[in-house]
Amino acid sequence: MIRAIVTDIEGTTTSLSFVKDVLFPYARERMEDFVKQHAEDPQVAPLLKEVQAETPDKPLNKKGIIRQLLAWIDADAKVSALKSLQGLLWEAGYQQGDFTSHLYPDVERNLRAWHEAGLKLYVFSSGSVEAQRLLFAHTPGGDLTPLFDGYFDTRTGSKRAPDSYRRIAEIIGFRPEEILFLSDVEEELDAAAKVGMQTVWLIREGELNPTASHLQVRDFDSLAA
Ligand SMILES: CSCCC(=O)C(=O)COP(=O)(O)O
Numbered sequence: 001m002i003r004a005i006v007t008d009i010e011g012t013t014t015s016l017s018f019v020k021d022v023l024f025p026y027a028r029e030r031m032e033d034f035v036k037q038h039a040e041d042p043q044v045a046p047l048l049k050e051v052q053a054e055t056p057d058k059p060l061n062k063k064g065i066i067r068q069l070l071a072w073i074d075a076d077a078k079v080s081a082l083k084s085l086q087g088l089l090w091e092a093g094y095q096q097g098d099f100t101s102h103l104y105p106d107v108e109r110n111l112r113a114w115h116e117a118g119l120k121l122y123v124f125s126s127g128s129v130e131a132q133r134l135l136f137a138h139t140p141g142g143d144l145t146p147l148f149d150g151y152f153d154t155r156t157g158s159k160r161a162p163d164s165y166r167r168i169a170e171i172i173g174f175r176p177e178e179i180l181f182l183s184d185v186e187e188e189l190d191a192a193a194k195v196g197m198q199t200v201w202l203i204r205e206g207e208l209n210p211t212a213s214h215l216q217v218r219d220f221d222s223l224a225a
């Protein structure tokens with residue numbers, strides 16, 4: 001019996017295009033000025049130290065740190081320090097009304113229905129926990145954060161590593177078999193299934209995969225059936 005649902009964001013609740021064409025360029029365009037202006041801020045300084053720690057054989061000055069961050073953005077690298085810095089930039093974007101987040105039309109009604117049915121809802125995304133909260137706080141349907149019981153990012157571990165899912169199950173206090181993980185990435189679903197979680201593969205566009213071991217659906221409505 002499923003008692004908790006853990007959902008990915010990009011490609012699952014939210015279009016790839018919102019992340020790749022709105023969020024990532026917004027942060028990329030502002031990263032250099034932001035680091036220059038806020039390098040000494042207590043929220044930012046430890047993140048810049050983390051960037052240096054990720055590249056121990058290459059001592060970086062401020063310019064080098066900025067270059068490294070931009071290279072990670074271009075490579076879509078899931079580095080926690082980068083993700084936290086992006087989150088800080090997106091916070092300003094949401095607050096200034098530069099954008100609201102995108103959710104597929106089936107997402108809000110199903111999150112609400114699952115929450116009302118007593119299921120616990122969690123997010124596991126490469127975006128920082130703060131970025132996840134912001135995204136669900138600024139949806140076209142309003143603030144959906146009251147529906148969620150917790151958020152996990154790459155500080156819990158890689159989304160492709162079974163240990164991350166084991167940790168999440170321990171933290172939220174359910175047996176893996178009681179947890180349903182939703183994602184658009186097969187390797188993430190494989191990792192969750194390895195520890196015993198139930199899995200559903202969201203294939204929003206394109207072909208279904210006839211040989212995959214995960215249940216495949218087009219949208220959240222198909223899960224209610
Ligand atoms: C929290 S929205 C930004 C998503 C993001 O930064 C990202 O890298 C996408 O990761 P996901 O694990 O949700 O596919």
Ligand SMILES: [Mg+2]
Pocket residue numbers: 008009010011012183184185
């Ligand atoms: Mg995804």
